[in-house]
Amino acid sequence: MAARTKPTLVIVSGGWHVPESYEKLTAALQSDGYEVLVPRLPSTAPVRPPNADLSTDTEFIRSFVENLVENGQVVMAIMHSYGGQVGTNALYGLGVKARSALGIEGGISHLVYVTASAGLEGSSLETIGVAEDDQDVVPLVFDIAEDGSCLSRDFRALVGPGCSDAETDAYISTLVRWNSRGLWQPLQHCAWRDIPVVYIYTAADMMLPLEHQKTFVENMEKTGVKVQTFELATGHCPNFTATEEVVRVINAVTP
Template identity: 60%
Template sequence: MSVTKPTIVIIHGGWHVPESYEKLIMALEDAGYEVHCPRLPSTNQTRPPNADLYSDSDLIRYYVSSLVRAGRSVVALMHSYGGQVGTNALHGLSVSSRAAQGLRGGVSHLVYLTAYAVPEGTAMMDKVAEFGHNDLVPIAFDIDPEDKTCLNRNPKMLLVGESDVPEAEVDEYLGTLVRWNGNGMYQPSKHAAWREIPVSYIYTTADMTIPIDYQKNFVEGMEKAGRSVRTFELATGHCPNLTATQGVVAAINDIVSQV
């Protein structure tokens, strides 16, 4: 008897757009998954910005809700800033909470891919301040002082890092990145979906954007709050969707086999 695989919804990171995940999307589709990657409004490049963390959260909640109302089981794969969005957006959509209401479908798993996983009332920059790294922000990010839109100053080093990916492929990837509304980094999450939905975390040990110490701190925080977190580890930088694609797919296969 064949088992229907869950639908994967990729919640992308800052500066990224769905095209940035084409390599991972194709690999997941080759593995038999239906994959969705909606574009977050905060990457629409409007200046001054007209979308932020809460706009992104609304879009993701609406998008995933439409899937689960159709009876789909959804795995949310959240990358970087996408973790803040998914954490804030997906509360109340778990398979168990919907089943308790006699409803089909739901979010069966949250997978944080070197992503922010913080409690309610916490902004991404709160974690940066906790680690004493505020002085590094202007070094890493080119933030407009007026509208707070931003670019990564050295995405080849800070996002991709060292890898075996051909130079032309890296350049094509970097070409997908856009100016993003950095205000989202300063806005606190209102909800914490990881409190009610099963969680896994994929560490990236060579990450120069969300260091491994941050990543482990997120997991420790969830565990201290009583959540069990399965962890995986990839020896790569901040964008394993490009540099360790098959490792991400293997982790997803392992997670899905346990759901």
């Protein structure tokens, strides 16, 4: 029997994250034979005031992935945190099944949400999966400058436990300012409606609590979408703190 061909993996970054933030995961996946691409989101560019937001990130990621699938490649999108908002908005209509029905090769095999936003059309990061009485947490969690760029008020809590202080400090040093406008911009599209979905829960997440992660999945399943789920006992950045476990999930769902 011929060995199955591995999909190209595209990591859609979370807020504050750049390609260097995913080097540990990228290296682990490459050692398992994957091609891994981590495009830098325009909203993390070193420009102040920021000149890119969810709309810009959406256009950029859609174009990036379209170029791959138009060349016949099968792509698995691995979306982390805010990257779920971007991928959900950007990747609609690019699934393998939809393209195959049109006689076109290539497409997205799976959307893998890694403790990531997975909302409905019209929802924003500030509202999806969050109760109304939780809306005032934004200024407590995000240090937002007058120009709209922001940092987390506690990157160590964001990353979570699992690595040494020195390793965590090195990871945090890769994180950059991000445009907070993305918190309030609503989704226009929901790619998960017609592309197979995987959701990786992180049980010790201080940024996106487990109950909110499960709300995303429940809302998708209410529309009739089947979601394959995995749960890791780690924080908001399993790409760093639970790298091998994430690789095992990717291997388990690789078509």
